[in-house]
Amino acid sequence: MSQLFAVRMDVALPPDMDPAARADLLAREKAYSQEWQRSGHWKNIWRCVGEYANLSIFEVEDNEQLHQILWGLPLFPYMTMTVTPLAGHPSDVHLG
Amino acid sequence: MSQLFAVRMDVALPPDMDPAARADLLAREKAYSQEWQRSGHWKNIWRCVGEYANLSIFEVEDNEQLHQILWGLPLFPYMTMTVTPLAGHPSDVHLG
Amino acid sequence: MSQLFAVRMDVALPPDMDPAARADLLAREKAYSQEWQRSGHWKNIWRCVGEYANLSIFEVEDNEQLHQILWGLPLFPYMTMTVTPLAGHPSDVHLG
Amino acid sequence: MSQLFAVRMDVALPPDMDPAARADLLAREKAYSQEWQRSGHWKNIWRCVGEYANLSIFEVEDNEQLHQILWGLPLFPYMTMTVTPLAGHPSDVHLG
Amino acid sequence: MSQLFAVRMDVALPPDMDPAARADLLAREKAYSQEWQRSGHWKNIWRCVGEYANLSIFEVEDNEQLHQILWGLPLFPYMTMTVTPLAGHPSDVHLG
Amino acid sequence: MSQLFAVRMDVALPPDMDPAARADLLAREKAYSQEWQRSGHWKNIWRCVGEYANLSIFEVEDNEQLHQILWGLPLFPYMTMTVTPLAGHPSDVHLG
Amino acid sequence: MSQLFAVRMDVALPPDMDPAARADLLAREKAYSQEWQRSGHWKNIWRCVGEYANLSIFEVEDNEQLHQILWGLPLFPYMTMTVTPLAGHPSDVHLG
Amino acid sequence: MSQLFAVRMDVALPPDMDPAARADLLAREKAYSQEWQRSGHWKNIWRCVGEYANLSIFEVEDNEQLHQILWGLPLFPYMTMTVTPLAGHPSDVHLG
Amino acid sequence: MSQLFAVRMDVALPPDMDPAARADLLAREKAYSQEWQRSGHWKNIWRCVGEYANLSIFEVEDNEQLHQILWGLPLFPYMTMTVTPLAGHPSDVHLG
Amino acid sequence: MSQLFAVRMDVALPPDMDPAARADLLAREKAYSQEWQRSGHWKNIWRCVGEYANLSIFEVEDNEQLHQILWGLPLFPYMTMTVTPLAGHPSDVHLG
Numbered sequence: 001m002s003q004l005f006a007v008r009m010d011v012a013l014p015p016d017m018d019p020a021a022r023a024d025l026l027a028r029e030k031a032y033s034q035e036w037q038r039s040g041h042w043k044n045i046w047r048c049v050g051e052y053a054n055l056s057i058f059e060v061e062d063n064e065q066l067h068q069i070l071w072g073l074p075l076f077p078y079m080t081m082t083v084t085p086l087a088g089h090p091s092d093v094h095l096g
Numbered sequence: 097m098s099q100l101f102a103v104r105m106d107v108a109l110p111p112d113m114d115p116a117a118r119a120d121l122l123a124r125e126k127a128y129s130q131e132w133q134r135s136g137h138w139k140n141i142w143r144c145v146g147e148y149a150n151l152s153i154f155e156v157e158d159n160e161q162l163h164q165i166l167w168g169l170p171l172f173p174y175m176t177m178t179v180t181p182l183a184g185h186p187s188d189v190h191l192g
Numbered sequence: 193m194s195q196l197f198a199v200r201m202d203v204a205l206p207p208d209m210d211p212a213a214r215a216d217l218l219a220r221e222k223a224y225s226q227e228w229q230r231s232g233h234w235k236n237i238w239r240c241v242g243e244y245a246n247l248s249i250f251e252v253e254d255n256e257q258l259h260q261i262l263w264g265l266p267l268f269p270y271m272t273m274t275v276t277p278l279a280g281h282p283s284d285v286h287l288g
Numbered sequence: 289m290s291q292l293f294a295v296r297m298d299v300a301l302p303p304d305m306d307p308a309a310r311a312d313l314l315a316r317e318k319a320y321s322q323e324w325q326r327s328g329h330w331k332n333i334w335r336c337v338g339e340y341a342n343l344s345i346f347e348v349e350d351n352e353q354l355h356q357i358l359w360g361l362p363l364f365p366y367m368t369m370t371v372t373p374l375a376g377h378p379s380d381v382h383l384g
Numbered sequence: 385m386s387q388l389f390a391v392r393m394d395v396a397l398p399p400d401m402d403p404a405a406r407a408d409l410l411a412r413e414k415a416y417s418q419e420w421q422r423s424g425h426w427k428n429i430w431r432c433v434g435e436y437a438n439l440s441i442f443e444v445e446d447n448e449q450l451h452q453i454l455w456g457l458p459l460f461p462y463m464t465m466t467v468t469p470l471a472g473h474p475s476d477v478h479l480g
Numbered sequence: 481m482s483q484l485f486a487v488r489m490d491v492a493l494p495p496d497m498d499p500a501a502r503a504d505l506l507a508r509e510k511a512y513s514q515e516w517q518r519s520g521h522w523k524n525i526w527r528c529v530g531e532y533a534n535l536s537i538f539e540v541e542d543n544e545q546l547h548q549i550l551w552g553l554p555l556f557p558y559m560t561m562t563v564t565p566l567a568g569h570p571s572d573v574h575l576g
Numbered sequence: 577m578s579q580l581f582a583v584r585m586d587v588a589l590p591p592d593m594d595p596a597a598r599a600d601l602l603a604r605e606k607a608y609s610q611e612w613q614r615s616g617h618w619k620n621i622w623r624c625v626g627e628y629a630n631l632s633i634f635e636v637e638d639n640e641q642l643h644q645i646l647w648g649l650p651l652f653p654y655m656t657m658t659v660t661p662l663a664g665h666p667s668d669v670h671l672g
Numbered sequence: 673m674s675q676l677f678a679v680r681m682d683v684a685l686p687p688d689m690d691p692a693a694r695a696d697l698l699a700r701e702k703a704y705s706q707e708w709q710r711s712g713h714w715k716n717i718w719r720c721v722g723e724y725a726n727l728s729i730f731e732v733e734d735n736e737q738l739h740q741i742l743w744g745l746p747l748f749p750y751m752t753m754t755v756t757p758l759a760g761h762p763s764d765v766h767l768g
Numbered sequence: 769m770s771q772l773f774a775v776r777m778d779v780a781l782p783p784d785m786d787p788a789a790r791a792d793l794l795a796r797e798k799a800y801s802q803e804w805q806r807s808g809h810w811k812n813i814w815r816c817v818g819e820y821a822n823l824s825i826f827e828v829e830d831n832e833q834l835h836q837i838l839w840g841l842p843l844f845p846y847m848t849m850t851v852t853p854l855a856g857h858p859s860d861v862h863l864g
Numbered sequence: 865m866s867q868l869f870a871v872r873m874d875v876a877l878p879p880d881m882d883p884a885a886r887a888d889l890l891a892r893e894k895a896y897s898q899e900w901q902r903s904g905h906w907k908n909i910w911r912c913v914g915e916y917a918n919l920s921i922f923e924v925e926d927n928e929q930l931h932q933i934l935w936g937l938p939l940f941p942y943m944t945m946t947v948t949p950l951a952g953h954p955s956d957v958h959l960g
Contacts, residue, residue, distance in 0.1 A: 003255050004142060006151050007338060015941040033187040046100060046182035049927050050871060050934040050945040054185055055102050063195050063337050067279040070338040077303040081338040085277050086142035087259040089150055091129040099927050103722060111269040145255050146199060146262040146273040159721050159867050163951040166722040173687040177722040181949050183931040196334060198343050207461040225379040238292060238374035241447050242391060242454040242465040246377055247294050278334035281342055283321040291447050295530060351387050351529050355471040358530040365495040369530040373469055375451040388526060390535050399653040417571040430484060430566035433639050434583060434646040434657040438569055439486050470526035473534055475513040483639050487818060543579050543817050547663040550818040557783040561818040565661050567643040580814060582823050591749040609859040622854035625735050626679060626742040626753040630857055631774050662814035665822055667801040675831050676910060678919050705955040718868060718950035726953055727870050735771050739855040757853050758910035759835040761918055763897040775914060831913050838914040845879040849914040
């Protein structure tokens with residue numbers, strides 16, 4: 001059984017962060033994100049135009065798994081999350 | 097060339113609407129939505145759990161086409177829209 | 193597998209509603225709520241003091257089931273919902 | 289006599305906090321929370337999925353006791369609190 | 385044992401309400417309020433200057449009693465409530 | 481002639497403030513508050529449960545006096561103020 | 577003794593109001609406003625550009641008088657008020 | 673001398689408006705807008721994608737003229753306005 | 769030709785600012801404000817009671833001049849501005 | 865094919881930034897902005913009166929290009945962006 005969630009992540013990095021620390025942090029974030037994308041649980045990630053933010057779609061076993069994925073993000077301490085649980089829509093042509 | 101947009105649509109129908117008028121309106125909405133889904137421009141539609149709202153992803157030629165699709169929705173006069181233009185994300189495993 | 197959600201429901205009934213229609217609506221709401229409480233899926237319901245609102249805890253199979261329960265509420269057309277998905281907390285004495 | 293309250297606690301720790309100081313703070317927070325949970329006054333604590341936040345239910349003697357419990361939290365200086373007093377709901381199957 | 389609460393009540397009466405129905409409603413509201421004031425539970429009521437709103441202080445047995453008092457207000461269906469539970473302040477000269 | 485005002489004060493002290501400086505600041509705040517309470521102008525001060533905030537009632541000569549009292553608070557640079565001017569309420573049993 | 581207040585009044589008249597009733601209401605509002613302007617208590621009234629709103633400055637005896645003036649406005653049931661008590665500013669060239 | 677202003681106009685027409693009255697209203701709105709566009713004072717008008725709203729740029733003699741143009745809009749009673757006064761930007765390549 | 773504007777300025781100085789730097793900054797702010805007051809362009813300045821904020825009325829040649837005055841304020845980097853363009857009100861007894 | 869967008873950029877520079885670093889940053893911002901203005905993609909830039917903010921109109925190939933332009937701004941880490949996609953308005957005299 002799998003559950004869908006939309007998550008918007010807004011990032012606020014301090015502008016005066018050490019460049020090397022920042023580069024390392026972003027490299028780890030990218031690797032972590034891609035690992036979960038390849039697992040099939042992080043289905044989509046899009047940039048919100050003009051903002052340091054993304055909109056992502058997750059397909060997970062349960063609430064617990066979604067929380068563990070998000071909590072483990074290297075950028076988590078710098079992020080504000082908006083989590084929206086999703087369900088099938090009766091107008092979806094792919095359903096029934 | 098195609099553009100991606102996330103659109104959240106919140107619906108507020110008057111509770112005392114005539115049931116036949118309401119049923120007709122919803123039937124037209126569903127047909128209209130499915131026509132655009134089949135065209136490939138309305139790529140996803142999900143129900144936001146517990147709310148009379150959906151989150152949708154559109155892939156359109158340009159801003160103009162997106163506006164025409166949304167403006168033409170039979171439920172448009174009862175909807176509040178939140179439109180977010182999307183771009184590719186550098187961590188997306190499907191890019192590059 | 194079960195998922196926990198907190199849901200706050202704010203009710204806005206028109207003050208000039210027909211008293212009999214209102215009484216009928218509230219009776220159906222109560223019966224519907226109690227049926228789901230007895231099923232074990234609607235675990236708690238509390239009144240928010242001084243407000244026409246409740247805070248409820250649901251334990252459901254998945255997002256879909258939660259949506260169907262909430263969407264079916266007789267008072268749904270008069271409600272504003274705030275849905276918060278929950279997970280286990282590492283400080284919870286009942287976990288591990 | 290006992291009173292029920294829902295409390296949402298949003299935590300904002302500075303990302304550059306000293307790791308040892310942070311670990312000590314979190315250990316003290318966990319011990320403090322578990323002590324009050326074992327007393328029966330802190331009835332539930334759930335993680336809000338994807339957020340550094342929890343939703344908790346307290347059963348206390350009075351407003352004063354709730355304030356003392358919350359004020360004494362080691363993480364209190366880093367928390368934003370939302371306190372909702374609760375009462376019995378007429379649809380609750382466990383009430384008369 | 386008694387608990388203190390501050391409650392702000394914002395009133396929104398439809399401007400086209402029947403004058404006699406309105407006068408009756410306001411007379412019942414005043415009588416109801418004064419009965420609870422005389423009981424000692426509704427300790428203060430002030431008008432918020434320039435607004436159809438009041439700020440009140442209640443001293444009640446428990447959350448349940450406060451809810452019953454507020455829920456029973458003849459104007460309740462037209463009110464938006466903001467409830468703040470209060471406790472003693474360490475700087476209060478009347479405390480210890 | 482005297483005027484009533486409700487003032488909510490939300491305090492945000494930096495968590496890493498020097499403990500001695502903090503203790504001194506809070507001692508001066510308490511002394512200042514109690515001096516104005518004893519003068520009769522600061523009629524009530526209550527703790528908002530679970531928050532570093534208070535709700536206070538002032539009875540002052542005029543707007544100017546209220547501003548001078550608040551501006552002089554040792555904690556003023558760390559406070560966010562919400563000021564509500566009050567008047568007599570027609571339902572108040574103590575009025576006429 | 578006199579007190580200064582800034583009051584912003586936002587007006588929301590129903591678009592389908594009977595034209596004669598509307599004209600009468602606005603004529604009474606204007607007469608009422610001008611009477612208080614001539615008394616010296618309603619010192620300034622400006623239109624907020626592009627909005628059905630005004631910003632006004634009042635000089636009154638006390639909070640009570642301000643409330644009575646505002647409460648008596650023929651448009652009061654259609655208005656949302658924002659009241660800001662004012663005091664002298666230390667940089668004002670007209671003060672000392 | 674001329675002044676620039678950005679104005680966002682959000683329109684909320686009742687969904688059950690009489691179709692003929694609505695068509696007449698919109699025709700008058702269009703004629704009125706185009707007359708001011710041709711005068712050179714209403715320099716730009718764009719549709720906000722997916723919303724019943726526009727963003728417009730005005731070049732007017734003064735605040736008074738802008739208010740008269742906006743106040744005279746046939747749709748004014750159904751509009752919420754956001755007015756932003758503009759000035760030259762030091763990075764503008766067309767300035768000096 | 770002159771234009772009227774209301775401007776609310778909210779000030780947020782860091783509490784740990786160097787006292788001498790702060791005193792110098794405030795002295796320059798006062799001198800700057802009084803120079804513009806004496807020019808007749810900064811017509812009024814009032815303290816918002818209990819807040820580090822002022823409400824001011826400006827009479828300027830045009831938007832450009834208002835921006836230059838505000839931008840030049842020594843406290844500008846610490847201020848949040850709310851600018852409201854004003855026009856004559858049809859009920860103003862001083863207008864025709 | 866080109867797309868129009870309105871973008872409001874609010875800037876928050878730390879008041880204690882090193883003056884030379886600040887001057888360099890602003891010089892690079894100006895050069896970057898003017899380069900894109902000369903390309904024809906950044907069609908307008910206006911100062912929002914009294915605020916460290918601008919309102920700009922962009923004409924770009926697609927969402928991707930807009931994001932790259934904004935993301936590349938030297939001031940980007942200090943900016944909050946509000947992006948509004950635009951389409952042609954049926955009342956625009958310049959459209960067919």
